[in-house]
């Protein structure tokens with residue numbers, strides 16, 4: 147290699163080193179110093195943020211976003227179930243005896259009404275008490291209607307009374323249960339059809 151070639155090679159290496167240095171400078175410039183991410187907050191927790199340091203010294207910021215513990219809607223929780231402390235949005239909050247409940251706790255600690263029993267209760271409150279008619283309106287089997295009526299009687303939501311002809315009627319507790327569960331079952335598509343048929347039959 148001649149001196150001229152050697153100088154040329156040195157100059158080539160130098161410019162390459164400059165390039166690398168510049169690249170390193172740029173990398174340093176673009177080094178992550180704060181990494182922010184959002185995660186879903188755990189059940190019963192109201193949200194918050196956590197700061198951690200990463201391997202290269204950057205700060206990791208975790209924002210824990212609260213969601214309704216029942217339906218999962220983001221950032222719309224407004225109430226806390228007074229039994230299990232789940233946070234709830236307005237749609238998922240059930241007020242019973244002036245306290246807030248999630249559906250699970252309403253069922254577990256207070257009133258557990260099946261959809262079938264609710265439909266039968268809707269019939270009875272509208273004066274429809276004959277098993278075959280209830281069966282037709284609710285599209286439930288006769289046996290299911292009879293079982294639901296027994297369940298409602300056991301829960302004290304309906305009673306059989308009258309002088310000569312004994313008929314079922316709804317009790318005060320039954321009305322409370324029905325109103326609570328109107329909100330829970332009332333907007334289901336099959337409930338809509340049923341309520342329309344009931345309205346036609348017993349306006």
Ligand SMILES: [Zn+2]
Nearest residue numbers: 214217235238
């Ligand atoms: Zn909700």
Ligand SMILES: [Zn+2]
Nearest residue numbers: 227230248251
């Ligand atoms: Zn609860």
